[in-house]
């Protein structure tokens with residue numbers, strides 16, 4: 001190869017290397033232990049080029065036990081950029097306020113205490129007086145302290161010896177207890193076949209973060225971009241390492257194995273640590289403020305720390321970060337005392353001034369975010385219009401100009417932050433006009449644009465044939481379009497939408513959209529570079545999520561700020577008219593209803609009265625009829641003298657008695673009673689007394705009979721009794737009972753004042769199926785004849 005070509009290649013390689021190194025940001029990282037899987041994510045990020053892709057050249061500093069205790073100080077002082085910290089980093093934070101944590105790799109600490117089974121130290125009760133081998137760093141860890149404390153063991157109860165980091169010392173009994181990583185020592189014990197006990201703080205509920213990645217406030221203040229990039233690339237390295245354990249272990253074995261660990265040892269460690277990294281979380285590196293607070297409270301409870309921690313500054317939230325200022329910036333802000341900003345007072349919903357001169361609109365929400373980060377006020381200087389705001393910015397009457405596009409002309413007096421709001425620009429025309437896809441078609445048309453807006457020059461440049469007409473503000477521009485004075489108006493979509501919906505609904509519409517979007521930044525006076533870096537930091541701290549969230553919130557409130565009272569009054573008026581009509585109609589209906597009700601009530605009352613009188617008449621009539629019926633029945637069926645049933649009734653009813661007896665196959669008997677020698681009674685005591693004796697006789701007989709029995713006067717002094725359900729024998733007994741009653745109860749004549757003895761003769765016979773009344777009487781009469789014939793006052797049955 002010719003010599004000059006060799007020289008060219010040499011210089012090419014030299015300069016290309018030099019230029020790459022120049023482009024990459026130099027970063028240093030210090031781990032908390034010797035090379036092992038515990039730091040694999042960082043090795044992988046380096047080896048796989050994740051750091052390089054992020055613009056970083058990372059140097060992983062060699063670990064030494066001697067320098068271990070100095071790491072925090074080295075980070076705080078800026079000698080090292082990033083470091084891996086154990087769970088007691090929060091203790092360091094309370095002393096070194098500059099520490100900022102980027103993430104926590106292990107959701108629970110791998111630190112544990114181990115004893116061998118053969119030592120018979122199986123519970124915490126066996127701990128007092130025993131030898132413990134623990135490093136100064138391990139002894140400081142709150143999880144170990146809290147676990148011992150919770151089990152009533154103090155470190156002073158144990159004989160502490162320096163850690164040899166040699167597991168053989170536990171196996172050989174040189175110590176009783178050792179502090180160890182769950183990811184490492186158990187493997188060595190298992191391999192040696194030594195049974196062991198694990199005392200993990202996690203089991204007592206003390207699962208604290210470990211392996212924090214941290215840096216200093218100074219570093220972040222100096223280089224937010226590298227901070228974010230390093231965090232992102234490191235986590236990417238970790239995700240890769242845990243997803244490709246075999247490949248990672250091979251890389252470690254080849255390049256990062258100063259402890260000469262075996263493949264199996266590294267895989268054991270990887271598996272154990274992966275569990276801790278993804279414990280209760282699918283996302284690696286999460287950090288929760290509450291959990292940090294609890295850990296710090298634990299130190300306080302244990303009496304280890306009395307300090308305080310500003311958690312907002314301790315945990316660096318990439319999405320919503322706290323902004324750290326450099327010492328120079330802090331000094332600048334202290335001297336500056338306040339930052340002033342000019343805004344567009346007439347550009348709602350983006351921003352504006354309300355009737356009290358207060359800043360309102362979407363951009364105010366962004367200012368409020370900035371205000372939280374700034375130690376000094378951010379003050380709005382009121383102006384009449386955008387042109388005046390520009391003029392004030394030129395004259396340095398305000399430090400900043402809000403929502404400004406970075407035009408060449410403005411760059412002569414302002415520098416610009418990165419844009420944080422991007423608006424589409426649109427054309428508004430009258431409602432009936434056609435949509436415009438190509439703005440070249442607007443040639444020779446009068447198009448309004450707000451005077452002083454940077455977009456004017458852009459439109460003039462791109463569409464020189466459009467006649468751009470200055471207007472004062474968006475609303476006036478739209479008014480002039482509505483009146484026909486202008487063909488159209490160009491501005492941001494949100495700004496025109498705000499007024500279209502408010503004041504021009506149905507008159508104007510969005511008829512086209514520009515390809516170029518409008519990117520808006522904060523203009524910063526270009527004679528103040530420190531203010532420029534401060535404003536850049538503030539704008540850079542806005543994540544896309546924050547911007548979207550502010551836009552969403554302000555979009556939902558913008559129409560509330562200017563309430564459409566015109567529409568409200570009209571709506572109220574219409575509602576009132578409807579209610580009034582309804583009430584009027586209701587009133588008329590009520591009156592009609594009332595009248596109808598009265599009429600119905602009157603009619604109902606009259607009908608009720610009529611009904612009642614009819615009812616009473618019917619009742620009366622029915623009563624009369626019933627009475628007449630009773631009278632008729634009495635006349636027809638009753639004997640006038642004795643009030644017993646008569647022969648006619650007997651003839652009628654006997655058929656029913658016979659039928660029942662036939663159907664039910666029940667017995668039925670007849671008594672035929674005749675008063676003995678009644679002619680003589682009449683003769684001796686007179687006919688009237690004879691009548692009374694007949695009545696007396698009937699009364700005694702009636703009292704002795706059952707309700708079902710039928711008692712009737714057959715004629716003269718002869719009476720018939722029908723006894724249902726009674727056979728001949730039973731009815732003969734009844735007849736005898738009646739005979740005795742009459743015999744034993746002589747009639748006392750009040751008129752004659754004497755007892756008159758009366759006796760009766762009774763004939764008894766039983767009904768036989770199909771007997772007629774005549775036949776039955778005939779049979780009974782035969783029996784009666786026998787009773788008479790045998791001397792009277794007796795019963796004869798047949």
Ligand SMILES: Nc1nc2c(ncn2[C@@H]2O[C@H](COP(=O)(O)OP(=O)(O)OP(=O)(O)O)[C@@H](O)[C@H]2O)c(=O)[nH]1
Nearest residue numbers: 675676677678679680682686687688690691716717
């Ligand atoms: N006081 C009164 N006597 C009546 C009534 N009906 C019938 N008698 C009388 O009853 C008597 C019946 O007489 P007789 O048929 O001869 O029978 P007896 O005198 O009772 O003699 P023996 O029946 O044979 O014991 C007559 O004197 C009738 O006038 C009545 O309603 N009132």
